Amino acid sequence: MIFHDKSATEEAKYKVNFAAKDVDKLRIMQKDTVNQVASLLAIKPHTSTILLHHFCWNKEKLIEKYIEDPDKVLVDAGICVASGSNGSSSKRDRSNALFECEICCNDEPGLETVSLPCAHLFCMDCYSYYLSDKVKQGEATNIQCPQEGCKAAVDEATLKVVLDKDIYQSLLDKVYVQDNPNLKWCTAPDCTYAIECDISKNSLSTIVPTVACECGHVMCFGCDHENHQPANCVMVKDWWRRKEEDSATATWISSHTKDCPKCQSPIEKNGGCNHMWCKQCKHEFCWVCLGDWKTHSGQAYNCNRYREDTAGLSKKRASLERYLHYWTRYTNHQNSSKLDQALYHKTESAMLQVQNTSDLTWIEVQFLKRAVDMIVQSRNTLKWSYVMAYYMDKDNQKTIFEDNQRDLEVATEQLSELLETPIQSENIADLRKRVLDKSVYVSQRHNTLIKDTAKGLYDGRWEFKDGRDL
Numbered sequence: 001m002i003f004h005d006k007s008a009t010e011e012a013k014y015k016v017n018f019a020a021k022d023v024d025k026l027r028i029m030q031k032d033t034v035n036q037v038a039s040l041l042a043i044k045p046h047t048s049t050i051l052l053h054h055f056c057w058n059k060e061k062l063i064e065k066y067i068e069d070p071d072k073v074l075v076d077a078g079i080c081v082a083s084g085s086n087g088s089s090s091k092r093d094r095s096n097a098l099f100e101c102e103i104c105c106n107d108e109p110g111l112e113t114v115s116l117p118c119a120h121l122f123c124m125d126c127y128s129y130y131l132s133d134k135v136k137q138g139e140a141t142n143i144q145c146p147q148e149g150c151k152a153a154v155d156e157a158t159l160k161v162v163l164d165k166d167i168y169q170s171l172l173d174k175v176y177v178q179d180n181p182n183l184k185w186c187t188a189p190d191c192t193y194a195i196e197c198d199i200s201k202n203s204l205s206t207i208v209p210t211v212a213c214e215c216g217h218v219m220c221f222g223c224d225h226e227n228h229q230p231a232n233c234v235m236v237k238d239w240w241r242r243k244e245e246d247s248a249t250a251t252w253i254s255s256h257t258k259d260c261p262k263c264q265s266p267i268e269k270n271g272g273c274n275h276m277w278c279k280q281c282k283h284e285f286c287w288v289c290l291g292d293w294k295t296h297s298g299q300a301y302n303c304n305r306y307r308e309d310t311a312g313l314s315k316k317r318a319s320l321e322r323y324l325h326y327w328t329r330y331t332n333h334q335n336s337s338k339l340d341q342a343l344y345h346k347t348e349s350a351m352l353q354v355q356n357t358s359d360l361t362w363i364e365v366q367f368l369k370r371a372v373d374m375i376v377q378s379r380n381t382l383k384w385s386y387v388m389a390y391y392m393d394k395d396n397q398k399t400i401f402e403d404n405q406r407d408l409e410v411a412t413e414q415l416s417e418l419l420e421t422p423i424q425s426e427n428i429a430d431l432r433k434r435v436l437d438k439s440v441y442v443s444q445r446h447n448t449l450i451k452d453t454a455k456g457l458y459d460g461r462w463e464f465k466d467g468r469d470l
Contacts, residue, residue: 014458018197018211018221020186023173026194030176033059041066046156051077053142057180078142078153079117101126103146114162116154120147128162135163135171187224188217197221204233206458229381230453231388238467239387243327261290264314319470326390333383337376347372350423358428367432371419371439378412378446385449390470393463397456404452408445415442 021029037059038048054077055062066073100107103126112124122130127146131154134143145152160168177183177194186193191213199209199221208229209221218227220236228236260267260276262283267276277284285292347368354365385405392398415438421431456462 014207014454016197016199016207016209016211016221018195018209020193020212020214021183021196022193022214026173026176026183030172033057037062041070047074047079049156050079050153053175053179054078057176078144078151079155103130114158116145116152116158118145118147118150118152120145120150120152122146124162127158131159131162132164132167135167184221184224186213186215186217187219188213188215191215191217195219195221206232206460208232208454208457227380228384228387229450230457231384232457235387235391235464236384239390242323242467242470258290259314259317261285264317266317323390323470326386330383330386333379333386337379337383347419350419353423354428354432357423360428360432367436367439368419371415371435374439374442374446375412375416375419378408378442381446381449382409382412385453388453391464391467393465395463397462401453401456401462404445404449408442408449411438411442411445414438 033052034045034048037043037052038045040063041048043051051062051066051073052059054073055065062073099111099113099121101111101113101121101123103122106123113121114124114127115121130146131143143154144150145154156172159171163171177185182198183194183196185191186195193213193215195211195213197209197211199207201222203209204222208231210218210227210229211221212218219225220228220233222233223236225233225236231239258267259265260278260281260283262285263278263281265278265280267278284294350368354360354368355362382405385401385408389398389402389405392401415435418431418435418438423431
């Protein structure tokens with residue numbers, strides 16, 4: 001009898017499969033695909049390469065369209081169809097006495113020239129400069145003949161003849177990853193790995209495609225952003241737009257403007273006096289408590305007590321107050337993450353201290369670093385959990401989400417506080433046990449939040465507000 005893990009099967013629905021590929025593996029993948037298509041369609045490898053570029057390396061679609069109408073496919077891809085061929089290669093030759101390059105007007109006899117099957121002839125120097133400039137501008141695919149109005153595509157053979165070998169190979173790697181929707185370069189600085197992940201754009205609202213590179217960097221395959229679980233790419237895109245538009249002024253607005261309690265017009269406080277006078281409705285009120293100024297007799301009355309009352313706020317103001325709630329908590333975890341480097345240095349010193357004052361080995365004192373890693377990971381998740389919560393409609397399902405969010409946040413702060421505990425030789429064993437226990441609990445709470453929200457997104461458990469309505 002075969003038993004199936006139901007939870008693993010469920011989890012597979014909202015998790016993505018991915019693999020990191022180095023340059024050598026990418027070149028093997030590219031060569032295999034080119035040769036497969038060339039063999040199946042009976043075309044030359046360089047023609048197969050151009051066609052695959054044209055179809056974004058979707059070989060199934062290419063094969064289907066080519067079988068239907070090969071001439072149309074070749075023309076659409078910019079390949080000139082000569083009689084008896086399926087897209088001939090470039091031609092490299094020496095000029096005769098009648099040749100004059102249309103770009104540099106050089107007419108010296110014996111110039112080295114290059115042309116595509118379209119027969120537009122140019123000198124090697126001009127062609128090399130033209131292609132190198134296109135590559136520097138970021139154009140990697142469908143570079144067309146330098147002749148004005150000519151749509152012929154510069155094929156692989158021409159690129160190989162004209163460009164420097166290193167530039168040419170770099171171009172091939174760049175083009176292959178750029179054109180292939182299932183491949184993306186790792187976004188970590190100086191990393192040369194690409195990530196392969198089969199995820200459609202239509203799934204990005206229900207699945208967060210988080211991938212990890214061999215270099216250790218974790219990113220979102222859907223939007224190239226940092227790991228933003230549990231929020232999906234749609235939320236993150238709108239959040240960044242809103243953050244750029246609002247966050248620069250959000251704190252200033254909350255500190256320097258309030259709404260008139262009578263007509264809800266925004267009022268700016270430009271002096272030290274708390275006696276406000278609305279220019280719109282002429283109402284006089286107290287800046288601190290928004291009460292009628294007449295009841296104050298010129299003095300602030302009971303203004304030091306905070307009242308959480310939004311009944312008198314305009315819709316715009318209430319929307320801003322709501323945004324500020326989530327923005328401040330998002331920013332708090334973001335700022336805390338910026339202290340991670342200092343925390344790592346502090347932890348390393350603590351690990352040395354523990355090793356020198358106890359019988360623990362260097363491997364055994366790694367519990368401190370692992371605890372810091374857990375805190376960093378949890379803070380990043382908490383940061384983006386507030387973005388997700390911002391877009392949620394208020395209902396029982398959101399309450400459950402906030403309970404999980406609260407449990408992780410409390411546990412993370414407790415673990416962080418433990419790491420701030422001064423290390424004393426007589427208490428090392430107890431500290432190690434408490435840190436290990438709390439790290440395990442934080443990990444459990446973190447996994448609960450991530451898995452539950454991933455499943456909830458996939459199942460459509462929550463209703464989300466449109467960013468334009470917030």
